[in-house]
Amino acid sequence: MRIAKALAVLFFTSAAMANPVITSVTPRFGPVTGGTTVQIHGTGFSNNCITCSPPFGDPQVYFGSALAPSVRYMSPTLIEAVTPPHVPVDVSVSVYQADGSDPGYDVLNDAFSFEGDVYTAFDPLLFPIFMPPVPGQAGSEFVTTARLWNKGLTGVTFFGYDRTCTLIDPPVSATDRFGLDPRQEYELTLWPECSDSIAKLFFVPKGNKSLAASLRVSETSKQAQNHGVEIPVVRLEDFSEESIALLDVPVDPKFRLTMRIYGLNRGSNFVNVSFGNRSLQVPLQHGRTIFEPSYAVVTDFAPADTAPPSNRQDSMTVLLDSPRGPGDVGSPIWAFITVTNNETQHITTITPQQ
Amino acid sequence: MTTPRLFPRLLAATMTLFCSTFVFAAPPTITSIAPASGPTAGGTQVTITGTGFSSECFPHFNCGFPKVFFGIAEAASVQMVSETTLIATTPKYLPGTIGVRVTNAVEAAARELPFRFNGPVPETFVRFLLPTFTEPVHGANGSEFRTELRAQVSGPKVAPVRVFGVHEDCLFVCISGEMDPFWLTNEESLEPQDVSYNGRPAKFVYVPAADVSSFTANLRVFDVSRDADNYGTEMPIVHQREFTKDQLTMLGVPSDPRFRNTLRVYNARFLPMVVTMSINGEEAARIVVPAAIGIFDPGVAVYSDFPQNVGPMTVTIEQPASQNDAEFREPVWAFITVTNNETQLITTVTPRVY
Numbered sequence: 001m002r003i004a005k006a007l008a009v010l011f012f013t014s015a016a017m018a019n020p021v022i023t024s025v026t027p028r029f030g031p032v033t034g035g036t037t038v039q040i041h042g043t044g045f046s047n048n049c050i051t052c053s054p055p056f057g058d059p060q061v062y063f064g065s066a067l068a069p070s071v072r073y074m075s076p077t078l079i080e081a082v083t084p085p086h087v088p089v090d091v092s093v094s095v096y097q098a099d100g101s102d103p104g105y106d107v108l109n110d111a112f113s114f115e116g117d118v119y120t121a122f123d124p125l126l127f128p129i130f131m132p133p134v135p136g137q138a139g140s141e142f143v144t145t146a147r148l149w150n151k152g153l154t155g156v157t158f159f160g161y162d163r164t165c166t167l168i169d170p171p172v173s174a175t176d177r178f179g180l181d182p183r184q185e186y187e188l189t190l191w192p193e194c195s196d197s198i199a200k201l202f203f204v205p206k207g208n209k210s211l212a213a214s215l216r217v218s219e220t221s222k223q224a225q226n227h228g229v230e231i232p233v234v235r236l237e238d239f240s241e242e243s244i245a246l247l248d249v250p251v252d253p254k255f256r257l258t259m260r261i262y263g264l265n266r267g268s269n270f271v272n273v274s275f276g277n278r279s280l281q282v283p284l285q286h287g288r289t290i291f292e293p294s295y296a297v298v299t300d301f302a303p304a305d306t307a308p309p310s311n312r313q314d315s316m317t318v319l320l321d322s323p324r325g326p327g328d329v330g331s332p333i334w335a336f337i338t339v340t341n342n343e344t345q346h347i348t349t350i351t352p353q354q
Numbered sequence: 355m356t357t358p359r360l361f362p363r364l365l366a367a368t369m370t371l372f373c374s375t376f377v378f379a380a381p382p383t384i385t386s387i388a389p390a391s392g393p394t395a396g397g398t399q400v401t402i403t404g405t406g407f408s409s410e411c412f413p414h415f416n417c418g419f420p421k422v423f424f425g426i427a428e429a430a431s432v433q434m435v436s437e438t439t440l441i442a443t444t445p446k447y448l449p450g451t452i453g454v455r456v457t458n459a460v461e462a463a464a465r466e467l468p469f470r471f472n473g474p475v476p477e478t479f480v481r482f483l484l485p486t487f488t489e490p491v492h493g494a495n496g497s498e499f500r501t502e503l504r505a506q507v508s509g510p511k512v513a514p515v516r517v518f519g520v521h522e523d524c525l526f527v528c529i530s531g532e533m534d535p536f537w538l539t540n541e542e543s544l545e546p547q548d549v550s551y552n553g554r555p556a557k558f559v560y561v562p563a564a565d566v567s568s569f570t571a572n573l574r575v576f577d578v579s580r581d582a583d584n585y586g587t588e589m590p591i592v593h594q595r596e597f598t599k600d601q602l603t604m605l606g607v608p609s610d611p612r613f614r615n616t617l618r619v620y621n622a623r624f625l626p627m628v629v630t631m632s633i634n635g636e637e638a639a640r641i642v643v644p645a646a647i648g649i650f651d652p653g654v655a656v657y658s659d660f661p662q663n664v665g666p667m668t669v670t671i672e673q674p675a676s677q678n679d680a681e682f683r684e685p686v687w688a689f690i691t692v693t694n695n696e697t698q699l700i701t702t703v704t705p706r707v708y
Contacts, residue, residue, distance in 0.1 A: 149603045149605055212605060227613055227692040227694075230704065247571070248574065348588060353591040
């Protein structure tokens with residue numbers, strides 16, 4: 001039996017040495033939810049597998065770095081593969097076969113486009129602050145650290161990190177997504193001067209509930225004083241399509257206030273903000289990619305000149321109202337305020353808790 | 355904004371005028387109710403005996419009176435048997451004792467009789483945990499920590515949002531104590547001085563599910579002795595869906611001797627339970643979480659014996675492996691506060707699930 005297997009391996013390795021080459025992919029696009037059957041044309045495809053027993057097995061096909069859930073070897077010039085769910089970007093298509101050929105794989109760049117609304121197949125995770133180390137006032141330096149932990153027992157695909165900019169510990173090899181291994185902690189930090197965006201939207205498969213995440217901003221020059229501040233990681237259900245109230249915002253020259261407003265790049269492109277007796281219309285800057293939220297920042301919380309003395313001088317409520325966009329599209333927003341002490345640079349947050 | 359609020363008042367005033375002019379209705383009285391208790395799921399047929407029950411409020415015009423209220427909720431249905439007998443069906447309600455009241459078009463019964471709801475909290479109420487909720491407590495180095503809760507209506511809702519458990523407003527005789535809700539309106543927000551403490555470390559509050567989308571709140575802990583230095587620490591307000599039978603994970607917990615870590619674990623059921631705490635995957639302690647005392651008072655375990663100088667820790671809370679079957683586990687929630695031993699600055703590490 002063992003001899004027969006060895007002979008078979010020998011036979012197939014010598015008989016099928018042609019390297020796979022992909023020439024075209026049809027169709028060239030499909031929905032983000034996956035499930036599109038794609039024909040991969042080329043040469044040198046085989047279903048020989050020197051590590052399999054019996055020594056046959058369909059090749060492996062990747063869309064970007066996501067494995068196709070189902071692959072059928074049809075002929076040496078045709079493979080059929082079903083697309084996995086994937087965020088809407090252009091991806092390469094690659095074929096791997098363990099038939100003994102060298103290198104045994106081929107990659108066709110920009111061969112397939114995932115199209116449609118990313119939110120139909122994925123849930124966003126907003127990291128409201130995801131920045132390289134930035135110097136602040138009085139010699140301070142603020143460092144963002146994100147940690148992820150998969151508490152489930154199966155891997156979770158995680159889209160949106162940029163390996164050229166993000167340091168991941170332990171390292172992962174894929175470029176646009178990675179599988180979070182069960183019971184494994186990952187620490188994400190950004191290279192200095194690498195990114196000019198403030199926040200980041202990552203995507204996980206819709207309905208996934210097995211990740212824990214932690215996001216902290218620490219002031220490293222005064223590390224002895226505190227363990228940084230916890231910034232919430234924001235889920236889809238935390239976004240509001242109507243209004244947000246931020247309570248108990250201090251009115252005190254000792255503190256500076258920074259309100260950051262985030263949207264999911266849809267609906268209205270402005271937000272109405274009111275506090276004290278002022279109201280503002282704040283434009284939201286849309287993200288350049290699906291991995292950047294729409295964003296606005298408000299730092300001027302000075303009361304109106306004509307403000308009558310209010311009955312509570314020491315704190316105020318900030319209200320945000322999210323109008324519906326063109327075509328009555330809802331405009332989900334989330335916002336929070338950081339309160340920073342001008343002297344100690346100590347930060348605390350005010351988040352909408354509903 | 356005034357119009358919708360004013361309208362029912364005008365209507366009521368007009369009706370009162372008409373009714374008192376045309377209907378010779380004496381104010382209703384209640385002498386007995388039977389049974390005097392029933393399940394929180396509602397549906398109990400309660401016979402109310404008294405005098406002066408009247409369905410009239412206007413000649414030839416039935417306005418749906420008499421009305422019967424169980425606490426703040428109107429009876430699911432009312433059948434008027436005679437001027438001395440009503441049969442009312444209980445609504446779903448929080449477990450506890452509340453007052454039953456009968457209202458004719460003109461006047462309400464002066465006397466309320468108690469009715470007790472037994473059983474679990476029905477799904478028409480949403481539970482929120484306030485993880486710290488105490489009168490000012492003295493900390494190390496002359497510090498004094500004060501908890502401040504604020505809540506208000508967000509969005510366009512005109513009807514009040516009712517919050518159970520934080521407020522005892524017993525102007526006259528108080529049948530129900532904590533069972534009396536605070537009525538948040540567009541004009542009236544909940545401020546720290548409206549809050550009643552009962553000497554317990556934490557609190558569950560309940561909001562009717564229909565009101566939740568308009569409820570917004572903020573919980574902060576201040577070190578009053580150092581008011582100038584910082585604006586306190588934001589504490590999470592924990593929706594019941596954050597409680598889990600699965601693993602709770604807190605990432606990046608420091609083991610630096612400059613900080614002290616305090617882990618708090620919260621239990622909603624009326625039996626004590628045991629949870630396993632692991633640090634970096636190794637079981638570190640078994641923690642007994644006491645039973646909840648009532649629906650408003652969670653059982654709280656406090657653990658602070660963390661190792662030092664072992665680098666950043668991943669702290670997980672799980673129910674022991676012997677409770678493998680999810681049916682035998684109970685949802686818990688936990689978080690860690692990290693306090694600087696010198697400055698007493700606090701920050702939180704919370705386990706959110708994504």
